Amino acid sequence: DTAVSQTPKYLVTQMGNDKSIKCEQNLGHDTMYWYKQDSKKFLKIMFSYNNKELIINETVPNRFSPKSPDKAHLNLHINSLELGDSAVYFCASSQGFAKNIQYFGAGTRLSVL
């Protein structure tokens, strides 16, 4: 059983399209995150949700809209994709605050052409 699963693993799309990435965790955690990792491997927090409530929005363009239908799911919808959105997007979860251990999904490699 995968603890944090995200789909799809790969996403190739044209500029201007809208796409979604789904994330689910079966660890019973109450906090979930989206991270972006660029080609230089820098890992940057985008969003954090605690019990379905948005806690952090790290100056991400509003083309990115996270949605948490329940505390086990955190999806990411991206409108009007741009070339610069190409990256690996990781979902993660933790129990409680961010200082606790975070468990990452396998990542979604997004390529915008």
Added chain:
Amino acid sequence: GQQVMQIPQYQHVQEGEDFTTYCNSSTTLSNIQWYKQRPGGHPVFLIQLVKSGEVKKQKRLTFQFGEAKKNSSLHITATQTTDVGTYFCARSYNTDKLIFGTGTRLQVFP
């Protein structure tokens, strides 16, 4: 004051050699975590350090937290090809988020 710098950015070693990566902050840290990301993989938690001067070992890996709680290091003794990957330190900030260091990419040649 949030940023966490790691050095070196890259390290290539011969199998059997030792490896160390350093994590430095300009502000005092409440704790520090270390993660490893294999090529093509995702970050995996290794350890968390909380106390000033703390030293923890996991087999060939030794983790240290500085006395002033502003720096940390990860030392690998006698590297193996399975140690290949990017090692990240991470600090919590205002309890709400984890700020990852810039990472050190380790390559081990057999």
